[in-house]
Amino acid sequence: MDNIVERIIATRTCVAIRSPxxxxxxxxxxxxxxxxxxxxxxxxxxxxxxxxxxxxxxxxFTISIPARYSVVTDFGTARGxxxxxxxxxxxxxxxxxxxxxxxxxxxxxxxxxxxxVERGFAVNWQ
Numbered sequence: 001m002d003n004i005v006e007r008i009i010a011t012r013t014c015v016a017i018r019s020p021x022x023x024x025x026x027x028x029x030x031x032x033x034x035x036x037x038x039x040x041x042x043x044x045x046x047x048x049x050x051x052x053x054x055x056x057x058x059x060x061f062t063i064s065i066p067a068r069y070s071v072v073t074d075f076g077t078a079r080g081x082x083x084x085x086x087x088x089x090x091x092x093x094x095x096x097x098x099x100x101x102x103x104x105x106x107x108x109x110x111x112x113x114x115x116x117v118e119r120g121f122a123v124n125w126q
Contacts, residue, residue: 047110061111069092
């Protein structure tokens with residue numbers, strides 16, 4: 001029985017191997033949707049899709065693994081609002097829906113497991 005996704009969520013696993021080859025399709029899809037490549041591994045997080053580079057419209061996203069997250073941009077720390085509050089530092093996000101409203105001109109945005117950011121790992125923006 002394939003229960004890898006359920007185990008990842010239940011154990012709040014925030015680090016995975018970079019290449020999900022060899023995993024069942026459901027697990028590969030979960031890793032692709034809920035983890036970001038940072039160096040040689042993947043960590044919990046996701047890139048947020050903005051409509052246009054200068055947009056300040058809210059961006060909805062869903063967290064699957066409850067953990068402390070940071071919001072980063074390709075220019076550094078984010079300056080927008082996370083769930084209606086100004087983002088200044090990492091915060092715990094429960095599983096479920098959330099919203100980020102970017103500040104003007106933030107560019108590419110990602111929500112990333114805070115420990116990875118604190119340890120110097122960077123999002124692969126390519």
